Amino acid sequence: MIQSYFSSVKTALILSTAIKHYHITREMVKDLEGYLRIQASLVDNGQMDIFIYVTSNLKITLEKYSFHWQDKDKKLVMRWDNAPHHRELENFPHHLHLEGETRPSTEPHFMDVLRELERRLK
Template structure:
């Protein structure tokens, strides 16, 4: 998949997702073999989500390089979850991928996910809330 195609898929997912009320693109870059996408998303339940992903295309496949997806309550004061791969928890399984759950200090092992996958994860979690 080409970089521009992936960004189009991300925008389509945000536009069509049942949990997305609106979104604002903060930054979008398409280079020869790399891309970056960052957006602020207002969810239908009032929560706030900020998504940022740097990625590349290898053999027609999108590969995530770095990511940060922060899901907060409507006041933007309470963290629901933040998925990222900043290398600051080397002792966790699946390092550097991890998730902060409910609090900055509650850190659990995570797995690399792209924006399309994280929207699907949050769709499922909101359904059970």
């Protein structure tokens, strides 16, 4: 189940109009947990760093994640993550970092993040 989920992430990166190429820096798949770390180069010469840690018990659960998007000058554009450091926000621990601010967020699906990237890079 986890291997299939990771395969769908990699396929989406291959098919995306926003991704120039990507490199898997770490992938670990066990029966009940999986870890995936990817660096993706974007068509505008920016970069997306993807970190996904999932568990599986009849369904995939996104336990930890970070989708860090930076421009070609390495300046943060957006980062979705669930690091537990913004307890004051609704929907803690899920949040979105933008230039100079942090907003509450819902747990993102990877495809939603990729669609937002494609929409903004059109």
